[in-house]
Amino acid sequence: MHSGTCSKLNSGTHSSKNVGSVMWRTIKKQKWLSAGIVCAVAGAILTALLPPLILGTIIDTMTTGNVVSFYLILAYFGFTLLMGALESSREGLLIVFGQKITHALRSSLMDKYTDLTADALTHQEPGSVVSRFVGDVDTVENLFTSGIISMFSDACKIVSILAVIWFRNKGLAIVLLVLLPFLFWFTRIVQKNMLTAQIENRRAVSRALGHVPQTLHNIRTIRSLGKENYMAERYDTCIGESYRAMEQTNFYDAVYSPVILILNAVVVAVVMLFSASGNANVLSLFGMSAGTAVAVMNYISQIFSPVESLGMEIQTIQSAVAGVHRINEFFSLEQLPEKTDYRKESTQKKDNVFVEFQNVTFAYEEQNVLNGLSFQVKEGEQVTLSGRTGAGKSTIFKLLLGLYEPKEGSVLIQGVPAQDIPDAEKRHLFGYVEQAFHMVPGTVKEQITLYDPSITMEDVRAAAQMTGLSDTIMSLENGYDTPCSDEIFSQGQWQLLSIARAAAAKPKLLLLDEITANLDAQTEKEVLQALMRVSENRTVISISHRVNATTGRVIQI
Incomplete structure (x- = not known):
């Protein structure tokens, strides 16, 4: 009997628990860590804007025959190094924060587990419970270490670069603004299909995890009845369902990156053609100096590089969302009522x-x-x-x-x-x-x-x-x-x-x-x-x- 360990009497606090509330409590508890992540993200975005502008100024200075200031060159390399340092700081802080989230989630899941009614416990497959504690929680950690924060950072970087480009080359800014709704629509289609595939994969994996201990527990009966092939076929069925779900995920992930790369090449070609057209009206929008051209080309790659990485980030986020759904399902299970003074x-x-x-x-x-x-x-x-x-x-x-x-x-x-x-x-x-x-x-x-x-x-x-x-x-x-x-x-x-x-x-x-x-x-x-x-x-x-x-x-x- 395990009643020697005391469960929490305040079950009402557990009933309202979900992944969001656990994360929010962790953010408030780790306020200095959270503030460090915000500063690192904001600093990395701002410093990423400066090197192309400085490089463009250096090239324009050189094309006019003037001497480039040593301090300008030093500023270029200094901001480049600072951007790298801030990016590294962001990644390190995110890893630490993700581990804090993982610890808080697993502790909350164990609190919930000890508070479940016997009826709720008997309806839980062991493999399903294990996959929530291990696989699903790991995906939520990835949501922070390589998912939502990175996606937010990339989105802010895109907006910031668009603002700079507007003042440097309005034509390119217009082309990108026209293109972004298509990118958003395409991203949403990929997002929805990957979420469906990820949820199905999680279910298939939990069935497979539950099948293994069931087989081991009944191995004597299975061997005595000669049912090894039957159990193996059932396991293969579960693995096959997971494989098919992952195939769908991999398909959308494989399609997303090439589409973004092609769009990158098309935008660069369009801008270069218009800037060399010689038409006064076109040049009023697309005309630019050599230095501006270098800066703009740099900014284009900086826009499409994070957009391309959104494919991986979307996959990470959708996998995490599938994990969040399953963890919240567990949190919503019926638990022991709050005990009064009996x-x-x-x-x-x-x-x-x-x-x-x-x-x-x-x-x-x-x-x-x-x-x-x-x-x-x-x-x-x-x-x-x-x-x-x-x-x-x-x-x-x-x-x-x-x-x-x-x-x-x-x-x-x-x-x-x-x-x-x-x-x-x-x-x-x-x-x-x-x-x-x-x-x-x-x-x-x-x-x-x-x-x-x-x-x-x-x-x-x-x-x-x-x-x-x-x-x-x-x-x-x-x-x-x-x-x-x-x-x-x-x-x-x-x-x-x-x-x-x-x-x-x-x-x-x-x-x-x-x-x-x-x-x-x-x-x-x-x-x-x-x-x-x-x-x-x-x-x-x-x-x-x-x-x-x-x-x-x-x-x-």
């Missing part, structure tokens, strides 16, 4: 009644599992739930643990609805022992405490002593501080450790889910003896198919 609501408690089901109906999807179930368990009573497979015994435990809410009726623990009990208090209210032990990274002590600081070392030793594991643990090289691995305990000892984990917090209620089902007769006897000691003075509800091996009252489900 003590104020404990008005339904009945004398000596610890657990009560009142006309409980529960369904998975549309299939009812429990129909109007009612029973009571008195304080200190030991009860066994028995019934056929699929009758709903494990579902009763999930309702008691607050993982699900009943469709109808009430599930009460000490008069309080089970789903209203805060996670921070659950472990001290009930302990849950499953059929198999679930190890966490850490030492033997941490297997028992689950990193809960409220459980002292004395509590750990007492729980181990009660289950009969104390001598075994002390025989290990570092005792309770021995790092856990699969081979240090036998199957029965792992189950005893699971009981110690449940008992360490001194809960009032024990929930035992077929804990001896996979044990041999001798090991089962040892586990049952440990349970007798742990169950003393506690309310116990257990699940068992063997009624003759149980003690206490039996409730038939």
Whole structure:
């Protein structure tokens, strides 16, 4: 049971969370870094305008036979170096900022993950969740490091160059202004088609990621039934869907750059032809000195170079937008309701009644599992739930643990609805022992405490002593501080450790889910003896198919 870790009680803050809000909080938190990026972007744009103007002045000075000032040459190289330094600063700051965004997003996703309802969790494919935490978050990082900021910088650079060209060569400015709407229209078509392809690719990749762990989990069944080829074909289908989506993305990306290069060449040719026409009216728009011609040619390449790079930036942005859509879908999943002070609501408690089901109906999807179930368990009573497979015994435990809410009726623990009990208090209210032990990274002590600081070392030793594991643990090289691995305990000892984990917090209620089902007769006897000691003075509800091996009252489900 993992209730030893406390989830956030203020779930309302998580419900309004999305990628945009996480980014905005990161920007406000990293205000100096954000300011540095703005200064670097603005400085790089302004310094990019100066070298062509200075170069044009140098050439005009030389063509008139005058001596070029040393300071003019120095200014040209100085501003060129400054532009390079600012561009490098921008890239470095963007990488750092992208990492901050990545950290904030993954932390927010984990907060959301821990707040999801059990129903929402069971409907999530493992591969889909992993792809959101890894692939989708990485694309959002790219949105900043090589996407939206670069695109904004390039757009500002284009506008600035157009303004300069207007004063140097109005004809060229008019040609570019006529051309820009076509570029915008063409870019939008590429953008929309790439977004569709990127979203489909993300879905296909998540299906492929989910297929791999599913295959590994069921590998014995697959091999015994000879279904290796079938599983391989399913995986190939997922990969094929991803490949086709990426083909569409690559097609639009491949088309975009050549179109921009051709337009660049056409504009240069048109300007040069008009400037050499000899017509007075044409020259009033396109005429220019040698120095201006050099500057204009430089500016043309500076306009079409960022426009060409927009193709890559659009692909990055569309990939990121697809990632943003998928992350926001995850943020919008149903989560645990905000917990109130459940003590104020404990008005339904009945004398000596610890657990009560009142006309409980529960369904998975549309299939009812429990129909109007009612029973009571008195304080200190030991009860066994028995019934056929699929009758709903494990579902009763999930309702008691607050993982699900009943469709109808009430599930009460000490008069309080089970789903209203805060996670921070659950472990001290009930302990849950499953059929198999679930190890966490850490030492033997941490297997028992689950990193809960409220459980002292004395509590750990007492729980181990009660289950009969104390001598075994002390025989290990570092005792309770021995790092856990699969081979240090036998199957029965792992189950005893699971009981110690449940008992360490001194809960009032024990929930035992077929804990001896996979044990041999001798090991089962040892586990049952440990349970007798742990169950003393506690309310116990257990699940068992063997009624003759149980003690206490039996409730038939």
